[in-house]
Amino acid sequence: MLNARIKLRHLQAFLEVARQRSFARAADRLAITQPGMSKTIRELEEILGASLFERTPQGVALTQAGLTLLRHAGPALRALEEGVGAIGDVDRGTRWLRVGALSTVESRLLPEAIRRWHAEEASRREVGINVVTGPSAFLLSRLRRGELDLVVGRMTEAREIRDLAFEHLYYERLLLVVRAGHPLAGTRELHAAELVDYPWVLPPPQTTLRQQVDSFCVRHALTLPSRLLETLSLPLSCGYTLGSDAVWVAPEEAVREGIAARQLCELSLPLEQQGGSVGLCTNTTLQPSLALEAFCETLREVATGLAAVTR
Template sequence: MSALDWYLQINLKARHMRLLVTIDTYRNLTQVADVTHVTVPAVSKSLAELERGLGLTLFSRTSQGLVPTPYGDCLIRHARSMLTILHQARDELKALSSGTEGKVRIGMLPASASVLLPQALSLLKQRSPGTNVVVNEGTTASLLPELWQGHLDLVVGRLPPPDTLGSFEEMELLEEPVTLMTGRHHPLARRRTLAWSDLLPYPWILPPPGSILRDPLERALEAHDVPLTNNYIETLSIHVARAQLQISDFIAVMADTPASDSTQPLHTLPLSLPRLLRPAGVLWNRNRGLTPSAQLMVSCLEEAAQRMLTGHGASPRTVPSKTLPIG
């Protein structure tokens, strides 16, 4: 066994990993000492001992502070992953010792999971009241890195296009057509037939740049000579969009399932869009696997999708999961 093997397998401790991550975060020994409540010499000594034990230089001392070397970058990346796993193990052990059954951390793409996820959560709580859930809303760009790093167990919403790096497991759950929506009072809502040019005078509620829907939507509208004007609101919030449609003459693009709500009815314009997006579904990191609680959540998502009314424009999908390349 080499000295490096021996140190990694026998002597590397969780405190070393926390030290690496903290130094990488602050890049300054004084700040590291402040947040870890030790002295600067103690931090410097711990880092020197770690580098000596590994036989590698992990940080370069520069005028801008401590900068990770390639060895440091490698070890820091794995240290973050290992600390995440330790935190998850701690949470599961605490849950078991307190009588609860676990915790599931879910990232939600709000515009496409606002109906599916609440129904699945209701099923989860019926089956396992002691399984707790943390839900964070966000965009694909913000949630997928969290899923990759292990900070999330699942991401639920519109499945992203398979055109970037990495590997996640996906399961398609629900096919939701994308439609043009207005409030019931909108001038266009009173007309049985429409031309695309009839949309030109009205403002829009749009998904923000970088979201899954924005680029294909712009291309579809441009194909019908309906350029997006400077009069628009950008949001991923289905609640903001619905409320705005109720009180104004805006036009929004929505999946038909969340748009079909009897408490705040909207009008679907009789203009057909092409299939702009993939189905709604669930993603997880296949390299990390799923905890029992996350497996139960996936099962509840499948059942909720099956229960969704096809009359709302959503078609349940029962397809086998497959590996999807995503960064």
């Protein structure tokens, strides 16, 4: 039974501090004073008999007890919000699936799955899909708090996946890609050292894709050039690559059409062999809706078709 001393304000304050990793920022978001925020968290810790946060040079971090509470409190509050929201949705006739999308699925898998989802059954037109993009750490933390129903993409290397459930769909490689006509295009015996003479477009630090780039650099004793564009934006990456001599570290899905149209060229030096596992990540503490289960099945069907094409 829930301790009657624990109030909604305690859990809201706890989740906001966990989200912001700062008492000051959390207090600002909830429009209360910082001393008031500290007092609320202290009350919750006294009720639970456990410390929930510890101070670090970067702000505050969750203790093991804090992580345990986060795993349950986030989905519980989200379920309450959905229950309240559903009352209004009955009149409006709208429901939502909240999907986190990594850059590895933005070009083909997710657009095709959404198109097929909306085309298959008229009843699904009442279910809107809200897509949030960003790095895996950001999306998985939102999934853990119950703010997303699903995260799709390549994320098996992410530390944040921990107690979440991951379902493999297919493997996808990261490629080294340049514009057609680039000085390195068509070079059969390309040496890694030649790459550093050009700008690079690559994922930002602290992302799962960047880990593969760093491993590549270690294997080939490379130091990244100073001319870098770090972004997860596929349109920005593509536009910059097509208009420059940059080397783009790109998900295979994102550049397949450009390579087929001979606008882009894959370099002969492989960044990785098999690639990473692209799949679905869900929060097992949340009861999946029928709409979520149906959308996951649509993603599986589309993924099967994409995997067949690449073989």
